[in-house]
Amino acid sequence: MSKVPSITLNNGVRIPQLGFGVWQMSDAEAADAVATALREGYRSIDTAAMYRNEEGTGKALAASGIPREELFVTTKLWNSASQTWTREAVQREFDASLSRLGLDYIDLYLIHWPRPMRDDYLTIWRAFEEIHRSGRAKAIGVSNFQPAHLRRLIDETEIVPAVNQIEIHPDFAQTGLRAFNAEHGIATEAWSPLGQGKGLLDDPVIGRIAARHGRTPAQVVLRWHLQHGIIVIPKSVTPSRIAENIDVFDFELDGDDLAALDALDKGNRLGPDPDTFDWN
Numbered sequence: 001m002s003k004v005p006s007i008t009l010n011n012g013v014r015i016p017q018l019g020f021g022v023w024q025m026s027d028a029e030a031a032d033a034v035a036t037a038l039r040e041g042y043r044s045i046d047t048a049a050m051y052r053n054e055e056g057t058g059k060a061l062a063a064s065g066i067p068r069e070e071l072f073v074t075t076k077l078w079n080s081a082s083q084t085w086t087r088e089a090v091q092r093e094f095d096a097s098l099s100r101l102g103l104d105y106i107d108l109y110l111i112h113w114p115r116p117m118r119d120d121y122l123t124i125w126r127a128f129e130e131i132h133r134s135g136r137a138k139a140i141g142v143s144n145f146q147p148a149h150l151r152r153l154i155d156e157t158e159i160v161p162a163v164n165q166i167e168i169h170p171d172f173a174q175t176g177l178r179a180f181n182a183e184h185g186i187a188t189e190a191w192s193p194l195g196q197g198k199g200l201l202d203d204p205v206i207g208r209i210a211a212r213h214g215r216t217p218a219q220v221v222l223r224w225h226l227q228h229g230i231i232v233i234p235k236s237v238t239p240s241r242i243a244e245n246i247d248v249f250d251f252e253l254d255g256d257d258l259a260a261l262d263a264l265d266k267g268n269r270l271g272p273d274p275d276t277f278d279w280n
Contacts, residue, residue, distance in 0.1 A: 002043045002070075003249055007231060009162040010185040013139045015072055015108065017226060018246060019044030021191065021235035027056035033237045034060035040243050046165075046233045047101075048076035048112060049093065054100035062102055073101065074108040076143055077124065080280040085120045090127035098136070109137040110165060114149040115278055121149065122156055129159050141165065143191075144274040147180045154184060163231070165189040170224060171200050173265040178230070189231035194218050196270050205264060209257050215248075222248045224261045 006014040020037040022030040022045070030053035034045055038060065047057045054075060061071060075097045083089055094109065109128060114121050121142075128140040141163030142150070154160055164181050168174050168190035181188045194201060201217040210220045218234070222245060225232040234245045253261070272279070 002041045004041065004043065004246065005249070007187055007229075009139050009187055010160060011139055011162055013107070013162065015139075015163075015187070015231060016042075016044040017231050018042070018222070018248070019046050019072065019074070019231070019233040020242070021046045021233035022053055022057055023048070023051055023191070023235055025051070025053050025056075025235070025237060027053045029053070029056070029237050031056035031060045033235075033242065035063065036239050036242050037246075038064045038066060040246050042242075042246060043070055044072040044074070044233070046074040048078065048110075049097055050076070050078035050080075050112065054097055058101035058103065068103075072107045073103060074110065075101065075106055076110040076112040077128075078112050079115060079121070079124055081115075081118065081278065082280060085124050087123070087127040087130070090124055091131070094131055094136070105135065106137045108139045108141060108163060110141045110143045110163065111145075113144050113277055114142070114146065114274055116149060116275060117278055122152060125153055125157050125159075129157065132159065139163070141186070144277070146274055147177065149274075150180065150184065150186070160184060161186050163187045163189050165191055167192050167269060167271045168225070168230060169193055169195040169200055170203075170206070170221060170261045170264040171195060171266055171268040172270065173262065175265070178228075187231055188229075189233065190225055191233060192270060193225050193230075193232045193234055194221055198270060203264060205260050209253070209260065213251055213253075215251060216244060218245060219248050220253065220257075220261075223251070223253050224258065227253055227258060
């Protein structure tokens with residue numbers, strides 16, 4: 001059984017607070033890594049249409065023998081400029097993701113980017129609302145949405161997003177956006193929680209805290225997320241690190257640790273700016 005605690009979303013659906021991400025994995029890599037993650041106790045798996053590994057992810061889910069109701073599967077609509085995003089187009093893409101995953105329903109379906117210059121996320125969201133009402137997506141949410149984008153959804157549509165999945169790590173803490181999410185009952189989920197291997201885990205402050213607790217820097221950073229109430233989805237293809245990343249529920253950071261980690265925030269965004277991103 002999984003030892004990961006859950007968070008209740010704004011529609012009553014429960015999501016494990018720590019899951020497993022498969023960004024930048026091939027189909028074959030995802031199949032192997034997800035299988036390993038499930039054996040280690042992960043029950044939440046996060047993929048996306050644009051990752052091109054939904055099929056491998058689905059094969060690992062099916063082969064695991066774990067009852068569907070014990071799994072939490074997230075995928076995302078790749079809302080690029082490849083087509084006009086009508087209601088029908090969204091439905092087709094959702095159906096395609098379901099087919100690749102080999103599932104009857106998705107636990108959480110996200111709009112991958114706001115792409116505000118295209119001004120179509122309201123139309124897409126209304127199609128998401130239909131999918132949610134059909135029961136084929138237990139919860140719906142967004143990824144990389146900023147307060148202005150969220151306000152439009154809240155003001156002009158019927159369902160408040162359950163989740164906003166955004167880049168967060170101690171070097172880019174996004175405290176303002178996290179506060180906005182919390183104010184509106186939107187759970188915050190972190191992608192690239194370990195800083196994409198670009199030096200965050202070499203920070204001496206994190207190293208000292210890790211040494212004091214007898215833990216790795218990655219485990220310390222994941223505890224920072226968890227203790228701030230953030231849902232977190234670390235990724236790895238290395239079995240030992242997959243096991244390490246879920247072994248974070250038998251220690252706690254104290255107030256001084258959290259303050260020291262909070263002080264690392266330099267506003268250092270690693271991914272694209274959601275206000276300008278429009279890559280296809």
